[in-house]
Amino acid sequence: MTRRLILILGDQLSRQISSLKGAEKAQDVILMAEVAAEAGYADHHKQKLALVFAAMRHHAGELRDAGWRVDYRELREDVPDLRTAVAEAIRAHDPETLVVTEPGEYRLWDEMQGWEEALNLPVMIREDERFLCAHQDFADWADGRKILLMEHFYREMRKRTGLLMDGDKPEGGKWNYDAENRKPARDDLFLPAPPEGADDDITREVLAMVEDRFPDHFGRLRPFRWQVTRKGAEAARDRFMTDALPDFGRYQDAMLTDKPWMYHSVLAAYLNIGLLEPLDLCARAEAEYQAGRAPLNAVEGFIRQIIGWREYIRGIYWLKMPDYAEVNELGADRPLPDFYWTGETEMHCLAQAIGQTIETAYAHHIQRLMITGTYAMLIGADPQQLHRWYLGVYADAYEWVELPNTIGMSQHADGGLLATKPYAASASYIDRMSDYCGDCVYDPKARTGEGACPWNALYWDFIARHEKRFGENHRMRMMVASWHRKSAKDQQALRKAAAAHVKSLTPYRG
Template identity: 45%
Template sequence: MTTGIWILGDQLYSTQSALQNCNNPSEVAIIFIESYSHIKQLRYHKQKLVLIWSAMRHFAEELRQQGYSVTYEIAEDFQTPLESWVKENQIDQLQIMTPNDKPFLNTIEDLKLPCDINLLPNNHFLWSSEEFNNWAKNRKRLLMEDFYREGRRRFDILMEADKPIGGKWNLDKENRKPPKAKLNTPEPLWFEADEITQEVIQLVDSLDIPTYGDLKQFRWGVTRSQALKVLKYFIEIRLPDFGPYQDAMVTGEETMWHAMLSPYINLGLLQPLEIIQAAEKAYHENQLALNSVEGFIRQVLGWREYMHGIYHHVDEDYSQQNWFEHNKPLPEFFWTSETKMNCLHQILTQVMDTGYAHHIQRLMVLNNFGLIAGISPQELETWFHAAFIDAYDWVMQTNVIGMGQYADGGLLASKPYAASANYINKMSDYCKSCYYQHSKRTGEKACPFNFLYWDFLNRHRDKLKFQGRMNFILKNLDRMTPEELEMIHTLAEMVDNL
């Protein structure tokens, strides 16, 4: 009898729990599966399919070179190749590291195989779900800031005894500079597609199922060695100046100083603690600016771990929550980028080309638009999940349903992240080349972010007035005439024609 291991597409590291206890590769059979039925569930970005399948194929080859018996299947479903492989290899126990995504756990539990299935604890995160639940129980509010501080203490990151280095836990106020001319941003580190990746590109391009995005250039890394090069490049070249302009958005700047590490860490090609410790080491050895290092570490030790913890902590109906009762369909321009709103056009074109946009582009433009326009949170979350190269169910449920759309009524965010054109004009150069005028809220060339924003506040005033931080803004509605509010509402109803 042989122990079998099924390695999923986002578990591509040798220390994952299903591989961790394998002392003798000759006694273990490993299987990878590319499933067409699985990718038919969403209209996935072509870049994402290439990234995952190429990374899987490269990792499978690495394991073969280490002496493992590896089977790589391309099939319609998971059941058929698994059943055949289990019988052929006389496997009595199939080991799988518990998936991060709840729907895929259901897929595994629905399998009918002639062997036992042993789900092993997921070790892809610093906090296990049980540890997060223990932290969260008996708390009135699950504030990320509280969780982040606990993580700093627990893993002794940027600490002096029991105090944060520099005396402050959070230096975010130093990291919100608007863009200025001639930022001189460093080029991102990209890679040429090797033979394996070229084969996957041809396969994805030939698929006869609905997909999204472009494959004119595929430049992402697909191995751990490449991911480590991106980490090293970020630490040495980008991290020193990462902080101040991390919220800025500039035409033609796809990546600014951002790390570009999320696709790799979410596949398992990098581990969270090695990323955090590399940044901390650079801070001590190279005297880097604390606001840059703390701001980056907070994204990994804080937001990433927090979002994963929340995802497994909330009830099963979280994905269907819709506190504002928004139900408008997602505009077609999210798939085509064809809109006169320059901010959306620039970002959506970038997403089509690369599968990537940084966190402020996602939160304060894409999510902000969905929120104030009244788009169904579920439709928007589906688009985010399909469109982004680093997206998974555990990532997007909390980031879109909770953070971006406030559809959970405030479990995750302290207030709705709704903003008018003022914010976009301040933090980007998009408004300078736009058909619409960022200073107008009514009229033919009024910026949609303005009339959608005020219509959102007016429609939901009764709910928003109980959010303490919103009352000051809501008072501005009293200064508008009923006629202006009606005009704003009429404009807001024409979401598809922007």
């Protein structure tokens, strides 16, 4: 007789997962299942699928080695979804109850609310304790606040964790060193070596399976540069702390042609899947600062992304779902261009960001926010379609983190709940923060005419389309005023150029 059937999901590969608390190896069975519904609900990058499946299989082996009974079910066509897999396991093991840590995506959580009745078995859904701010804690913090600023939340998290604190004051006298983290990069920087990929029998088997079962999914499968074990993820963590963290801060917003990794950690995929723990990452980064091996601006910026932005975004997601997924305050409805799937465009910045995503299932946060995201917002792309694109193409993308970043921060579709201003930019920003413009057929300084960069006309057209809304935004009034200072002739030329560019785009048909 099995007392508990413990379901571990594909992004819950942590030894500390809450579903295992109080479990007994002699009486309980762990269930892990690869199912088509989870693999196919978005156009997941082939490398993302391979990462998840290979990591799941390795984690199952780790659990067995630790003495657990593990019922692992590989992908089968006759087991389309998790509930079917669970029902099969219930028939096999006859448990008294099902235990699972809450999923990270609302759609699956909502589905699980009906499992107890459908499976005729008590179902215990536990909160995910890998996160540092519980749902109720975030709701209590947000209660009564008109504006939910991440910076205010972040300061509370610093005090709660004690990270980079000098008594009750922030280390160095400031909470945030972001102003020091916006330097453009030279192309002669000594950059860390690119991430290494796993190469073992399980991983090779999974790569072959993904190529066979998901041939039409987004992206290229090889070279595969992801780690799929806890040991591999920890090695990647240690390499970042040693080789990249010292320069991560100053260059974290910079972009260089054919340099996808820069000084970024590329650890989010491992953190989000459960192979790494957030507080451990932060403590190790803090130790590098205390030892004098990494500057404060780099370490503070790294820690802010984890205990600040990551926890804040998750809090917003669960506070505002399910309605948040459909908000579209700017009324954007244009299909994404087909080059989001091919990378084939003469705009070098977009070709770089999308091309490397096709090759690696990765782009860093500025490439996502200020290249693929800003361009989509400027042309008026449907934010829900962009959300589905982001959810599929990145190895670290799960809806709880990706959707608010896309809908709120990137597309300003929530009307300013997350960001007090839209992240709109013309070609001058890209020219300042990257070397992309030097290899482009377009002139970043030209606004209209032959060879003018499309971003410039698109930027001013975006301001014009939303001038009433932005004229009431204290951070955007200056740009609206600048638009009104332009002559009628210049305004007409800019809007005409923007319309011509948008008309030239081939929409993606799926």
